[in-house]
Amino acid sequence: METSESIKPDNVQTKSMSDRGLGSVQRVEAQPGRLIVHAERGSFGLLQLSSTMLRVVLCGPDATWPDGTIAIAIQDVSERSRQQPEPAVVDEIDSVHADFGVIRARIDRATCGISLHHCELGTKLENLELRRLNDGGYSAVIDAKPTTRFYGLGEKPGELNKRYDAYTMWNSDVYAPHVPEMEALYVSIPFVIPFDEGKATGLFLDNPGRSRFDFRSRTPNYEITADTGGFDLYVLFGSTVKDVVVQYTELTGRMPLPPKWALGYHQSRYSYETQEEVLALAEAFRTKQIPLDAIYLDIHYMDGYRVFTFDSGRFPDPKAMIAQLAEMGVKVVPIVDPGVKQDAEYAVYRDGVAKDVFCKSLEGDLFIGEVWPGKSAFPDFTDDTAKAWWADQHAFYVDLGIQGIWNDMNEPAVFNDIKTMEPHVMHRNNGKPKTHRELHNLYGLLMSKATYEGLQRKLAGERPFVLTRAGYAGIQRYAAVWTGDNRSFWEHMSMAIPMVLNMGLSGIAFSGPDVGGFAHHTTPELLVRWTQMGAFFPFFRNHSAIGTLRQEPWSFGPETESIVATYIRLRYEFMPYLYSLFRESTITGLPVMRPLVMEYPDDPATYDLADQFLLGSDVLVAPICKPGETCRKVYLPQGEWVNYWTKEVVEGGRSILVDAPLDILPLFVRAGAILPLAVMDGDARHGESIAMDVYLGNTGSTDRRRFVLYEDDGHSFHYTEGDFVERQLGIDRDPSGVTVSARLLNGNPKFAANSLQVRLHRADGTMETAQVSDVEFQVTF
Numbered sequence: 001m002e003t004s005e006s007i008k009p010d011n012v013q014t015k016s017m018s019d020r021g022l023g024s025v026q027r028v029e030a031q032p033g034r035l036i037v038h039a040e041r042g043s044f045g046l047l048q049l050s051s052t053m054l055r056v057v058l059c060g061p062d063a064t065w066p067d068g069t070i071a072i073a074i075q076d077v078s079e080r081s082r083q084q085p086e087p088a089v090v091d092e093i094d095s096v097h098a099d100f101g102v103i104r105a106r107i108d109r110a111t112c113g114i115s116l117h118h119c120e121l122g123t124k125l126e127n128l129e130l131r132r133l134n135d136g137g138y139s140a141v142i143d144a145k146p147t148t149r150f151y152g153l154g155e156k157p158g159e160l161n162k163r164y165d166a167y168t169m170w171n172s173d174v175y176a177p178h179v180p181e182m183e184a185l186y187v188s189i190p191f192v193i194p195f196d197e198g199k200a201t202g203l204f205l206d207n208p209g210r211s212r213f214d215f216r217s218r219t220p221n222y223e224i225t226a227d228t229g230g231f232d233l234y235v236l237f238g239s240t241v242k243d244v245v246v247q248y249t250e251l252t253g254r255m256p257l258p259p260k261w262a263l264g265y266h267q268s269r270y271s272y273e274t275q276e277e278v279l280a281l282a283e284a285f286r287t288k289q290i291p292l293d294a295i296y297l298d299i300h301y302m303d304g305y306r307v308f309t310f311d312s313g314r315f316p317d318p319k320a321m322i323a324q325l326a327e328m329g330v331k332v333v334p335i336v337d338p339g340v341k342q343d344a345e346y347a348v349y350r351d352g353v354a355k356d357v358f359c360k361s362l363e364g365d366l367f368i369g370e371v372w373p374g375k376s377a378f379p380d381f382t383d384d385t386a387k388a389w390w391a392d393q394h395a396f397y398v399d400l401g402i403q404g405i406w407n408d409m410n411e412p413a414v415f416n417d418i419k420t421m422e423p424h425v426m427h428r429n430n431g432k433p434k435t436h437r438e439l440h441n442l443y444g445l446l447m448s449k450a451t452y453e454g455l456q457r458k459l460a461g462e463r464p465f466v467l468t469r470a471g472y473a474g475i476q477r478y479a480a481v482w483t484g485d486n487r488s489f490w491e492h493m494s495m496a497i498p499m500v501l502n503m504g505l506s507g508i509a510f511s512g513p514d515v516g517g518f519a520h521h522t523t524p525e526l527l528v529r530w531t532q533m534g535a536f537f538p539f540f541r542n543h544s545a546i547g548t549l550r551q552e553p554w555s556f557g558p559e560t561e562s563i564v565a566t567y568i569r570l571r572y573e574f575m576p577y578l579y580s581l582f583r584e585s586t587i588t589g590l591p592v593m594r595p596l597v598m599e600y601p602d603d604p605a606t607y608d609l610a611d612q613f614l615l616g617s618d619v620l621v622a623p624i625c626k627p628g629e630t631c632r633k634v635y636l637p638q639g640e641w642v643n644y645w646t647k648e649v650v651e652g653g654r655s656i657l658v659d660a661p662l663d664i665l666p667l668f669v670r671a672g673a674i675l676p677l678a679v680m681d682g683d684a685r686h687g688e689s690i691a692m693d694v695y696l697g698n699t700g701s702t703d704r705r706r707f708v709l710y711e712d713d714g715h716s717f718h719y720t721e722g723d724f725v726e727r728q729l730g731i732d733r734d735p736s737g738v739t740v741s742a743r744l745l746n747g748n749p750k751f752a753a754n755s756l757q758v759r760l761h762r763a764d765g766t767m768e769t770a771q772v773s774d775v776e777f778q779v780t781f
């Protein structure tokens with residue numbers, strides 16, 4: 001524990017400002033798609049990728065361009081710029097202008113400050129000045145206005161808007177980490193969305209070493225620093241936040257469609273320790289008719305924490321257990337950490353040593369670090385051979401009937417002073433060796449990639465599910481992310497909202513916190529409120545730490561159980577809507593859970609709003625994040641909103657006070673919305689029949705709406721070959737009545753739900769229904 005001594009004057013360091021800019025422009029070269037600027041102290045390039053993407057790259061001392069990392073999903077990104085036309089260059093006395101079509105660049109001759117302007121979208125990047133730091137790193141200082149807000153940055157604590165904060169990108173296992181001042185957590189996404197006057201741009205620094213985004217020290221300007229490697233900054237000219245996220249996920253990739261079971265309710269604990277306990281747990285869910293899709297096995301399932309083993313005493317017949325659970329519709333997700341126990345009698349370790357897949361020093365010594373199993377070796381996932389070796393190990397789990405894996409401790413976490421692998425460990429990096437210091441933030445992503453690919457290869461057409469703690473930009477292509485070791489504190493529950501919203505703005509659409517809180521002890525009220533909120537987060541798992549109070553839904557008696565169960569069921573009721581949003585995200589990269597600013601960029605009241613959020617664009621969720629609170633202020637943007645529980649139509653563009661006794665989560669539906677919901681039958685999950693709820697407002701603002709409903713078998717890859725159906729649900733309103741319709745857009749009608757009940761909610765609180773069984777229909781009320 002620190003004391004006041006930690007702020008003794010001698011201990012507080014002031015930042016050295018002795019870094020140097022590049023000096024003045026000496027010479028410029030125009031090439032297809034690029035402008036290369038040679039300055040007094042270095043050269044940099046502007047590389048155009050498209051009409052909305054440009055890369056600012058500082059050449060290394062040997063005049064080489066930094067390599068793009070695996071984060072970049074665009075094939076041959078360097079080649080791409082060569083296919084663009086050569087920029088037209090105009091020399092002026094104090095500046096050089098380069099015209100990349102709609103993107104115009106101006107380089108200040110004296111300072112090399114780069115200003116970029118998109119003349120169609122009106123978005124700008126003002127005066128980016130590159131500097132080389134004395135310790136070998138690089139930085140860019142960029143002009144901003146005091147009113148500029150900053151979103152994104154992946155998994156960070158604190159507010160939605162990061163103005164006046166500073167964050168370090170260095171994947172870190174920090175226990176008890178969710179406090180606002182924590183600069184580095186498990187995942188590093190060096191991507192920020194500067195947002196001003198309703199306009200957004202995106203900046204992605206592709207550097208997996210340590211970097212830092214500082215929005216406070218040079219106010220109103222900001223600074224992006226990289227300790228090592230190259231300076232490789234992608235500038236994305238959106239216009240809206242949505243445009244920027246679409247472009248960022250075009251650059252770094254989008255999530256593959258998860259199996260539907262991964263979207264259900266998951267139950268975890270560190271640890272369910274025996275086969276009987278796991279079976280009894282699943283049984284309890286079934287008896288109580290609480291839907292459940294997955295049970296997690298934490299480290300106690302293993303033999304002495306050796307990955308790819310089961311402890312034969314605690315789990316005498318894992319295959320039979322998994323089969324029995326499968327009968328109940330429950331999947332098993334075991335934890336897999338990267339540390340492989342150093343044990344000459346353990347087959348995985350022996351094989352790894354024999355195949356030379358573990359990380360080593362330059363001199364050739366194995367890097368051995370302490371984790372759960374004691375001394376352990378760590379696979380070098382930067383090397384394709386080692387990656388394939390790790391992927392192959394997953395045959396062990398798949399043969400037992402497992403389809404999902406939970407990757408933990410993959411920052412990598414090591415129980416030593418620096419909490420991770422030694423920085424001088426060498427990674428083979430497929431023939432381009434680099435130190436761990438240079439590649440640290442890639443370790444978790446590469447592990448999850450290997451895991452995903454290993455599962456996919458073995459699963460014979462079933463969709464794998466990977467959950468990870470650590471990651472880097474692009475992690476969404478391989479895994480969902482949970483936000484690590486939070487605590488059962490109300491503050492951590494509220495902080496999960498901006499954290500997961502910003503993850504969604506950083507390409508990670510599938511994420512969520514440990515519901516109920518991991519460390520410390522939950523309370524009945526906190527469990528209820530957190531489950532209500534979690535039911536509307538993309539990833540919905542209840543997990544708790546060893547030694548804490550139990551937090552299964554029934555742990556606090558019938559009243560708590562009944563509310564918790566109601567909200568778990570509500571999650572399943574929303575499944576058709578949610579699944580359609582997931583599908584949308586796989587195509588556009590847009591998050592499932594959205595901050596209001598994403599949908600209402602012209603409404604300043606939404607800019608800092610993060611105690612409520614949207615699921616898609618039509619459902620507004622306003623959780624109760626304080627004990628004893630039974631009402632709260634909810635901001636409703638312009639338009640009409642329908643209270644989900646009372647069906648009252650409320651005029652937006654203002655805040656209202658909403659009643660929220662313990663069993664009520666304030667929930668609003670945008671008037672005019674069409675919500676496809678599952679018709680629930682007991683604990684039946686992923687039901688066959690769908691209800692189409694249509695919410696009418698009072699005014700004509702709801703005259704015409706559309707929603708694309710996506711359906712498929714929910715578990716295989718057959719949808720990639722056309723086995724899915726996409727229908728456009730519509731509502732059209734004119735003085736003669738309201739027409740509700742479904743029109744086939746794509747795919748095979750055979751995948752449409754058997755029946756669909758249209759439920760029209762009128763503004764006066766009445767409801768009319770119609771049953772339809774045709775895939776395409778039109779009903780007029």
Ligand code: GLC
Nearest residue numbers: 270298299335408469484485
């Ligand atoms: C780490 C994980 C946590 C897990 C524990 C034991 O703390 O973050 O979720 O339960 O390790 O494996």
